[in-house]
Amino acid sequence: MKYEEAMKRLEEIVSRIEENKMDIDQIGESLKEARDLIKFCKDKLYKTDEEIKKILESED
């Protein structure tokens, strides 16, 4: 998944909760998904992605 997609999905979930469009049973599931998305985004921002490093270090 791309960072942008993750943010978009997160925005969607938050909006739906804010607009009260979610029942309590769904909220539990969405909260879990949102936590995963936030972690994904934070990792992208702050953690070294060895795979990207490897790709960039490779010669053309």
Add this chain to the structure above:
Amino acid sequence: MEAITLLELNGRVKSTLQFEMPDAYWVQAEISSISPSGQGHCYLELVQKDATGRNFLAKAKANIWRGTWLKLKPYFEAQTGETLKVGMKVLLQVTVTFHEVYGYSLVVQDIDPTYTMGDMARRRKEILEQLEKDGVIGLNRELDIPALPNRIAVISSATAAGWGDFRDQLANNIYGFQFYVKLFPALMQGDDVERSVIQALNAVAMRRDDFDVVIIIRGGGAVSELSCFDSYNLAFNIANFPLPVITGIGHERDDTVADVVAHTKVKTPTAAAEFIINKVFDTASELESLTRRMSDSITDRMNAENVRIERLSQKLPSLFAVLKTRQEQILETIWIRSVNGVRNLLTAQTHKLELVDKTLAAADPAVILKRGYSLTRQNGHVVKGASALKKGDRLTTVFADGSVESEII
């Protein structure tokens, strides 16, 4: 016929020139070659071309002697940001000389940098107009810089101070953001800039999916030599590039053509790094705010649900009491109705029985006999009329207290 020596002839040419053209002239020309000498002089070749730019209309050698060159060079470079080079249009103040051995040449006394700058500006304008006409000028600016631009292709010279500044700035960002930077080396000064930078751009384009943005940077110097970034070909490549291009080529003057077509132009490599860091900071802030909104709205929602449950549970006993009362009432009514029903039924049955009893009692023969009636039998059969009897028949008459035999006479 009187002959003169070559020296004598050249001497006459020399003195004629000195006599006829003693003044200094301002001359417009294009530099076709330039070579600084070991002694600190500078030798130029000046030309004038025809409209096609292919044919020479005039040509002359020009010398800038050491004393003049020491003053003019820094002056010109400070004013234009350029070094004198081939292809440049210049306005020079010259005196005309003739040397018996070296022939005709000009001696440069002064230079007017505004003419060169005007020419560069005009050329820049022409290139921009052409890019506009070709419909490419705004193409790169239309691209979106991704939310997280942390995979960065850098086009710069490996030895440039600007490249080091840029890398350090990113690596030491105070937020702890991760950046992945790869250098695509290119010449950033001299005549080969255009070709070399385009080559580097092509190398990045080959692996475009590995990167989010391209940054063209170089360290600033006393002489920026920006005119190499006023190139149609380079600008065309930048404008058409599939990733957003950010320029940080270090200068104060008006934008180069490369700056104009780039997605974003900043002044220095450090500013380019700041630009990227700020972009990521915006993204991180957005993530923070989303996270906060998420927990706030869930807290709000949970509070609201709690209030709802609380309210319901408070209502429940009274609701139940009401329900209980109502049910009891219904039961009571049913009870009363059933009791009454049973009672009415019993009364009705009793009446019926009594009636039957009375009727039965009234029909008992013993009771009737007691009231004075009697029963007549003949041969054990009840006699119900007189017409069937004849003289001599024997009858038994039953009374309440016994019976008697008799004969009809």
